[in-house]
Amino acid sequence: MKFDPAYKKLMECGIRPSVQRLEIMRYLQTHFTHPTVDEIYMGLKERIPTVSRTTVYNTLRMFSEKNAALMITIDEHRVCYDGNTTPHAHFFCRKCEKIYDLMDIKPSREYCKDIKGFVVEDAQLYYRGVCPNCQKEAEARFVAGEVIN
Ligand SMILES: [Zn+2]
Numbered sequence: 001m002k003f004d005p006a007y008k009k010l011m012e013c014g015i016r017p018s019v020q021r022l023e024i025m026r027y028l029q030t031h032f033t034h035p036t037v038d039e040i041y042m043g044l045k046e047r048i049p050t051v052s053r054t055t056v057y058n059t060l061r062m063f064s065e066k067n068a069a070l071m072i073t074i075d076e077h078r079v080c081y082d083g084n085t086t087p088h089a090h091f092f093c094r095k096c097e098k099i100y101d102l103m104d105i106k107p108s109r110e111y112c113k114d115i116k117g118f119v120v121e122d123a124q125l126y127y128r129g130v131c132p133n134c135q136k137e138a139e140a141r142f143v144a145g146e147v148i149n
């Protein structure tokens, strides 16, 4: 149990490791595809039939508040979760709707320190546009933006 990475992560973040929390963390740690609440719920439902969508939703919110997972808000209809809490940027492809990790781009130098009297607790950076795979298929009209929440 001690060497279970899901257990370790919850303990590090001060989260009481219930069976459902462990299962949700384990899912995040084995699916680095930036799943949504629905995807995680569908993935867990067969293994733990007692789990509800609300539990998954609330648990993921709590994980992100305790820095056990990253919450990525693409738009109001699409909120994704990432078990990789190392600061990194994301790229959202508007064609295939995949989210890519850009591990070598850090959200900002200010990530860990305060900006002009504001206490920074979270920083997100993601680019939007068309991924290399989709560019091959269509004429490349590239739109890139930057959002810092
Ligand atoms: Zn794409």
Ligand SMILES: [Zn+2]
Binding pocket: 034, 082, 084, 088, 089, 090, 100, 101
């Ligand atoms: Zn990521």
